[in-house]
Amino acid sequence: MNILTTKNVTKRFGGLTAVGDLSIDVRPKSIHSIIGPNGAGKTTLFNCVTGFYKPEEGEIILDERPIVGLSPDQITHQGVSRTYQNIRLFANMTAIENVLVGQHPHLKSGVFGALLRDRRTTREESAALAEALRLLKFVGLAGKGDFLAKNLPYGDQRRLEVARALASRPKILLLDEPTAGMNPHETAEMTHFIRRLRDELGITILLIEHDMRVVMGISETITVLDYGVKIAEGPPIEIQRNQRVIEAYLGRGAASGQAQPAPALAAA
C-alpha cells in the first residue's frame, strides 16, 4: 500500500496550469525525489499536498485517507510535515522554541493548564522539552538550543528546520531543496543525514532537489516534471538514460546528437 498517492491532480493559476493531471505513488519508507527544471511545478505539488493550495481536480490520498480540502493544520495532524526552499524558521524564537512549536500537534495542555500549571501540564512540558533537546541532538545542534534561530549559521538553520519538521512525528516528510546554497561538503553531510532519517526513524521522504549527485545517490524512485506534467518516473538508472528527461534539461538539439547520458544527470 502506498503512503501517499496523488490521482490526476491539476492545479491552475489563471490560465497557467502549474500541475497538470499528475499521478504519483510514494511507497512507505522510500526516498522519492521530484525533479524538473525551474517552474516545473514541484513546489506547487508540495503546496497541494500540505493543503496550502487546493487542486482544482484530482485526489490526494494519505495513508488511505483523502486530504484534499483539509486545512494545512489538519493535514499536519494527519502526519505530513515539510521544510521550505527558502528557510522559514521562527526567526526571533530560540532553536528549542522552534522545535517545541513543531511538537504542537502532540501537546494537549490548554489555557487553564498554563495558568494553573497542574501536574499534567508540567509533566507534558518537561517531556516536550526533553524531546526537543533529543531532536536537536539528533540533527547535530546539541548545545545551540538557546540560540535565536536567526543567529544560527545557514547550515544549522537548515538542520533546525528539519528538526522542527520531525517534531510533529510525521509519516511523510517533504523536503524542498534541502541542500540549496550548500557547499559540496555540507551537501554530502545533508545527503547522509536524509538517509539516516529514513533508515533510523523510518520516515518516508519526498524530496525536491536540483543537485543530481544527491538525487541519484539516495532516491529509490524519481519523478520528473516538466511544465507541470510528469514526463518520466523510475529508479535513478532509468531516469539518467531517459531521452525525454535529457531533452527537458538540455533542450532537443543538444539531446538529439547524444547517445551517452547527459553530463548533468550522470554526475552520480
Next chain:
Amino acid sequence: MTHKTPFNVWNAVQIGLIGGVVSLLLSLVGMVEAFDERDIIVNVITMGQTLLLVVFLMIGYVVARRAAASYSPAMALPLGTLAGGVSAALLGLLVLVGRAADLREVLVNASPGLYQILTLHQESTLGFVYLLLAGVAAGLIGGVIYFLPSHVRRAVASALAWVALLGLLQNLIQVTLSSTPDLARLFSWMFGTGTETGLSTTGAVAVSLVVVTANLSLARYQSPLRSRINALPPTSRRATRWVSLALLAAFLFYLPNLMGPILSEVANTVGIYILAGLGLNIVVGFAGLLDLGYVAFYAIGAYVMGVLTTTGGELSTSLGLTFWEALPLAVGTAVLFGVLLGVPVLNIRGDYLAIVTLGFGEIIRILALSDFLKPHIGGSQGIVQVGRGEIGNLVFSTPQTLYYLVLAACLLAAFVAIRLKDSRMGRTWMALREDEDVAQAMGIHLVKTKLLAFGTGAAFSGLAGAIFASKIGSIYPHSFQLLFSINVLALIIVGGMGSIPGVVVGALALAGLPELLREFAEFRLLVYGAVLVAMMLLRPEGLMPEEARRRELHVEEEAAVAAD
C-alpha cells in the same frame, strides 16, 4: 567594515549647528521659558537651563565619540568643545538679533524674558560671553564623559538623571512629606520646607554621591553576588527568591502610605495603563496582531460597569448591581466583543488589520455618543455615580484605597500574562507573529489562536475600563478617544514589544511622568513625539527588550544537580 569616515572640523561645526537649531527650537516653542519657573537646584540651576545644557552636553559627547572613532582621540575634546560653543553661539545670535529688533510678531516666544534666561540675567555682551562659556564648558564635559570608563559614565549619567528627577519632583515630594512631620523634618535640608522649587545644593551633592556610590558598587559587586546566588543549592536559591518577592510585596503594600493621595492617584493612573498595556502586549507583542481599536474594549468594560452599577437613576437599563457583581460581567462582555471583532478579521493581516480595528474603536465611541443608545447609556451626558468596590469596611474610593484594587488587578494580569507567555499558548502566539503560514503548517489552528489572543487582550482592557469607571465615578464618551489606543501602543513600543517588565517601564515613562509634570501639559505631545522618534532611531527594541528564555542550560544544570 573597518573603513573610517573622515571626521574633520567642519563636521564638528555641523553637529554643533544641529545642536544650535535644537536649542533654538526649544527656546522658541517656549519650553525654556516655561521650564525656567522651576529650579532643579535652588539658586544654582533652573529646569530651563538644564534643558539647554543637556543639549550642549550631548553635542559634545556625540562629536567626541565620532571624532575619537574616526579621526584621532587627541582631537576629540577640542572638537567637542568647539561644537558645544557653536551650538551656544547660534543661540546667542538669537539674543543679539532679538535685542536689536523685535521678533515677537513672528516668534511669539522670543520675549525679553527668554533673553534674560539665555544670558543668565546679564546685559548684552557679557551675557553673550556667559552663554558661549556655558556652551563651551558643556561641550567639553560631554567630551570628557565619553572618555570615562563605561561603568563610571553610567554612574555619572544616572546621578545627573536622579538629581534632575528629584529636583523636578521636589514640590510633590515636599507636599507628600509634609503629611508626616517627622519625615519632613528629616529631609528638610534636602527638599526644604517653604517655597523652594528645587533641591538644595547640599541635597543635590548628597544625591549625586549616593547614586554614584550605589552605581559603582553595583557594577563592582553585582556579578559576583549573582554568581554566588546561582552557586547556592536550589532550595536556598528558591528561598532567596521568595524572600525578595516578599520584600517587594511588603513594599508595594506599604507604598500608598508613603506616597500620599497625589502620588497614589498618579500610581493608579499608571496601574490602569499597565493593565491595558499587558493586554495589548498579548495581542500585539506576543501574537503580532496590530490592534489600533483597543480603546473599544476599555470603553465596553467601563460602560458595562457604569450601566450596571449606576445609582444616578436616569438610565432605563440601570440594574443597581454592586461593583463585584458587575466586574465579571464587564470583563465577560469585553471578551465577547473581542472575539466578535476577531471573527471578521481572521484573514486580515498587518496594516489592513490595523485599519479595521481602528474603525472598530471609532464605532464604539460613536455608538456611545449616539442618540440611539442615549436612553440606555447616557449619550454625551455619560453615566454618573458609578458604583464603587468594597470589601467589608474597606471602600475603594480614595486614591490610597483604590491603589490596592489597581495593584491586585495588575498582579493578576501580570500573573496571567507571564504564565501564558511561558506555555504552549505563548509559543503558539509567537509562532503566529513570526510567520503565520508556517505556524499553520506546524498544525496550529489559526482561528482558535487568534481569537484567544483577542479575547485575552480584551479581558485585560475591559478590566482596566471597569476599574477606571469606578475610580473616577462618572464616564463620558470623550474619555474613550483613539489617543488611548495610541498611548497604550506607544508604551508597549517604548517598553519593548512582547516584554512584560517593558510594559511597566513604558507605563511609568509615558503615563506616569506626564501626570507628574502636569504644568507642562502643553508640551506633552511634542515631547511624546520626540521620544518616540528618538526611541525608534536609537533603541528600536525598547527600554526593556523581550529576553529569549534559556532552556537548554537550565535543563543541563538540573541534570547536574540530579546527578550529584
